[in-house]
Amino acid sequence: MTNKPRARELGLSFEGRPASLNSITDIEGIEVGYTTLIEGQSTRTGVTVIHPRGRRDHAPVYAGHFAFNGNGEMSGAAWIEEGGFLEGPIGITNTHSVGMVRDTIVDWQAKQDAIFQKWSCPMVGETADGWLNDMNGFHVKAEHVWNALESASGGSIAEGNVGGGTGMICYEFKGGTGTSSRKLPDQLGGWMVAALVQANFGRRFQLTISGAPVGRVLTSDAPFTNGENPFRQDDGSLIVIIATDAPLLPHQLKRLAKRATIGMARTGSLGGNGSGDIFLAFSTANRGAASPASGIAVIESLANDHLDPILSATAYATEEAIVNALIAAETMTGRAGLTVKSLPHDELKDVIKQYSRL
DSSP states (O other), X not given: XXXXXXXXXXXXXXXSOOOSSSSGGXXXXXXXXXXXXXXXXXXXXEEEEEETTOTTOOOOEEEEEEEEEESSOEETHHHHHHHOEEOSOEEEEEGGGHHHHHHHHHHHHHHTTOOSSSSOOOEEEEEOOTTTSOGGGOOOOHHHHXXXXXXXXXXXXOOBSOGGGTTOEETTEEOEEEEEEEEOOGGGTXXXXXXXXXXXXXXXXXXXXXXXXXXXXXOTTOTTTTXXXXXXXXXXXXXXXXXXXXXXXXXXXXXXXXXXXXXXXXXXXXXXXXXXXXXXXXXXXXXXXXXXXXXXXXXXXXXXXXXXXHHHHHHHHHHHHHHHHHHHOOOEEOGGGOEEOOOOHHHHHHHHHHTTOO
């Protein structure tokens, strides 16, 4: 649980209507767990875990992924591309801890008798927290991953400096973990779409919130560019996990994953050569499709010409999840004494009001 204000509570406006929690946990069964590591002067990291059906339900889900810019890692992506199923928990951490998180998920699955086949290729994404965190210290250990796996829960979840997002920087403000959801009206199917992001990207001058050029006004304390256009793209990264209860097939879910790119762009970033922007989408519908007793799966699939509202909702949920990460994040001092300021709420509201976006 968290008592921090969120973007809508500050009066910011977004397209679409969220579900009750405005969170990825609005999708029935999904559980999220964190381990947050803040120790000494240079440990600012952690791990985030998402269980698509909850930590005690190991049935695979249909999934698809998309790399907008691939200077990053999402382990297990090759098998999702080939087989179309996500067969276990999702991990998100820092760049140099992907192996630890992957191996621990396999160990956890083995001990839960939850490996779907004879082998497991867990899906683990990363963004680099090496400015605030000593990534080469390898602070994420097996017990931290295990804790995130076992402590995962539904309901309201924390945002900002938590889990894998602990040491991240976004638009040269403190970044981190954020989430949001959308509920379609009944006449459009009533489906839900939700996003969880680990936001570690963007230069200050790019930041756009609710259509207002926030980053061009709030230029102070930008650690890398002094708030000015450096005439180069950013080097940071963004992981987005999209979930839906709509009955979609892997190729359709890949289309959802692509729309996370639009949500990213709506906050101002265009990506860059050094950016690892990798997105995954999964559906909790069609339970049992991976292992039908007869060998023939009987499944439902939404027709392509009914996809537009879900595609739009994906972009909108991603956009708001990024802003929620910025709103929740708190000023942090880390490795080598670097301090990254949080996005100031009152000044943000003044800029939004100036551009008539409240």
